[in-house]
Amino acid sequence: MVKKKGLGFAVKTVLPPETKVKSxxxxxxxxxxxxxxxxxxxxxxxxxxxxxxxxxxxAAKIKSPRRITVNSAYARVxxxxxxxxxxxxDYDTVTGGAKAGSHWDRRLVADEGKAIVADANRYVxxxxxxx
Numbered sequence: 001m002v003k004k005k006g007l008g009f010a011v012k013t014v015l016p017p018e019t020k021v022k023s024x025x026x027x028x029x030x031x032x033x034x035x036x037x038x039x040x041x042x043x044x045x046x047x048x049x050x051x052x053x054x055x056x057x058x059a060a061k062i063k064s065p066r067r068i069t070v071n072s073a074y075a076r077v078x079x080x081x082x083x084x085x086x087x088x089x090d091y092d093t094v095t096g097g098a099k100a101g102s103h104w105d106r107r108l109v110a111d112e113g114k115a116i117v118a119d120a121n122r123y124v125x126x127x128x129x130x131x
Contacts, residue, residue: 029066033120033124037116047099048100048105049078049100050089051100059075079102080102081103099111
């Protein structure tokens with residue numbers, strides 16, 4: 001509430017709770033913006049996941065608006081790039097793609113993080129203007 005002395009009026013502003021505002025804007029944890037960003041990351045992530053037979057990429061799924069999983073017997077070993085015996089993988093970038101290798105999430109962010117943020121900003125602006 002704002003009171004101005006000598007002017008004879010008071011202004012009171014009542015805002016909805018922060019969670020309600022975030023929900024309206026679509027920026028809450030499971031909101032439209034988060035879903036868009038997760039789907040954008042998922043689409044961009046697939047070329048970074050090693051592909052020999054394609055099963056590892058096929059195992060990649062969006063589990064929730066904030067979670068992407070690769071549920072495969074050998075996903076962990078491929079992600080870290082080292083066999084259980086401690087031998088580093090030599091990723092086949094011809095079959096698997098030039099971007100394929102270990103720690104695919106970190107490499108995606110390093111390579112395309114700015115583009116992901118730009119996509120999210122465009123989405124929010126379009127959403128704001130009702131397009």
